[in-house]
Structure formats: structure tokens, C-alpha cells
Amino acid sequence: MLDPRHLTNIRVLVVDDDEDDWLLTKVLFSKIKDLSLTVDWTRSYDDAIKQIDKGVHDVYMIDYRLGAHTGMEILEHAHPERRRQPFILITGVLDSELEWRSVRLAASDYLVKGSFDEIALSRTISYALQRKFIEQQRIDQLIELNQAKDEFISIASHQLRTPATGVKQYLGMVVEGFVGDVPKTQLALLKQAYRSNERQLRIINDLLKVAQVDSGKLKLQLDQVSVEHLLEEVIDEQRSSLKERSQRIKLKQPDDLPSISFDAGAIRMVFENIINNASKYSHEGSDIEVVVTETDETLNISVRDEGVGISEDDLPRLFEKFVRFNNPLSTKVGGTGLGLYWAKRIVDMHGGRIDYRPNVPSGSVFTIVLPKMPVEKSEVFHTQYK
16 A cells, blocks of 8 residues: 555445435535545445445545444445555534444544534544555564564474474484484483473474465365274374373274365374363273264264363463463473464364364364365465455
8 A cells, every 4th residue: 555645546436325415515525625535425235335346436425324334334344444445424413422433443533524614624534544654564574573583483492393393303213223223311310301402393283384384385185085094093002102191092983984185284283182181181991982973964073071171261271372271280280382373273264264162061162164165275374354
């Protein structure tokens, strides 16, 4: 968006179903000398929506009363907070509640008909454009900062993983006795160092995965894969850690499940994350159940545990990055708060979703919903600022 001080022609769309009011507003526009303006008018709500969706205007002035519709409906449709163009609400009466509602819907200003002249109108348009310009500058700076942060995390993680992997290999050789016997007291410390190194590698790998997804560099390698076989492999690999906690896991799935198109490596890690979380946030001796169901369009993989669950207050932040909740097991479990964020992004890329509901009487149920039809584009989906 150009600096409004440098705009040579500002296109304004006035939406007002009262032609007499429009003619009065048109006169005010004709008296403005300090701005170069092209002013269009529409009296139709439907036409206004079409014009706004095209995005060819620089400023929108919306009357509150539009026949069977209102200017608020246009604001709700347009989402001014996501746009570069300012929206100004005009009305025939001063109403503080209406003014507050327009502010909450991100209107740049609120004008009462008959209470402003051409000078006030010019100043309102200029200020609205200037505020949007400054706002966009801040957004661009935040985007640039976030990109730099992601690049730093990616580079730093790559550089950390190589020596950490080397440490793991050398420690493993010593612990396994490949370089001779080690005294028991030293062996215990070496095993602890090996476990600490494992945790470090998991954190580094989590950072790398998130950096790849956020930067858009992760592309899906789609293939026809059996969910049935993949789940069996993931559960078999986790049985040893589940046994350490005296936990039992059951897999229930119908026979003859169809193979579907997805990235086996990425979805495998999603399954591992959800099942591992179910184990970590459940007490010893509890049960975990994995249930697969299908509809005409989706395969649904539900992981039910009897753990500490998630409070209703924490649900809005469940899939946010670097978020960890306080619960009776959080200190003992540790973690980065990246697993669910990354898992959701991967499932989103496949055109699916992850749902959550509390288990009764305690615990959580996470359901991974995967479409049977393959996604058309293997890319990260972003909300764009128009």
C-alpha cells in the first residue's frame, strides 16, 4: 500500500441507498481541493459486496441503513481488520452503542450525517488512510521479524543437531560397552547423559519441523498408504515405553480399511505425537484406546486416554505454538509445547483436522480426521492480509 500522501488518485466507494443523502455527500466531495478523489456510488447492498470483494477502491464509506440490510453486515462480511483499505461508517443519528460496535468490527471512523463539512470529510479520509498505512507497515515489520525468527530457528537447529547426534552415538557406544567395561557408578551417569541428549534431540527436531512448516518449505510426499498398518507399526514401536508406565493400549479398527493418499512420514509423526501425549499425560496403570472409524469421505482416528485432561479455559490455546498447560503431570513430563501445533499444521495440509473433546469421567479424546480424497496442493495454508 502506498503512503496516502503520495496517492495521486484516491478511489472512494460510497454505499448509501438514499439518493438524496448521496447527492449531499457528492457536493461535499466536490468541494474537497486538497485530495485527488474519484468517487463512486452504489445504493445496492449486493452490488456493494461485489465491489468490495473486487478491492478496486481505496476507501469505503458505508451507510448504516441499507434497506433490509445494514452497514454492520457489510463490515462483518468484509473483515476490515484484514484489509489495507479503511471502512468508514456513516449514519443519520449519533448512537454510542452503534459507534462502539463499528469500532469492534474494525471500522476506521464513524460519521454522523449533517455534522461534518468538506474539511472534516477530507481529514477523516486522510487520517483513515494514514492509519491503515502505518498499520500495514507494522504488520509488514512483524511478518519480516517472524520470517527472520523462523530462519534463525531453522539454521540454529540444523547446526545443533549434527553435534548432538554425534554425542548420542559416542555415548551409546560407551554405554553398550564397545570401548570396554565401565564402572557402575560412571555407567549410571553416562546413561543419564544419554537420556538428556535424547531429550535435547527431540527438542531440536521439534524446532526443525515447526520451522519447516512455518516457512512453507515442507512439501507433502503423497502416496497410497494403509492407515491400519501405519497405526499398528506406531503402536508396536511405543509398547516398550507404555510398558514402563504399566499402561495398556488397545487398537479397534474395522476390517478392510481403504488405503488413502497422504504423506506417510508426516502422518506417522502425528500419530506418534498424539499417542505419546496420551501416555505422558496419563497416570501409570491407565488405559489408552485408539479407535478408527470411517464415513463416506473421511477416516477418523480417535485416541482416548484416562489422563489429566485439558481445562475449558485452556482449550482456546490448545494448538498454539510454545504453549504448555499447568496440570499434575506437566512438570514431570516436560516438553516444548510444539507437538500439537505441528501435528495440526500437518493435518491441515492434508485437508483434514484434529478435534478435541474431554473424556468421561477424566482424560482426553483427540480425533484425527483425514479425507479419503487426496489434497490438490501440498502446501501450507496461510490467512492472507488483503
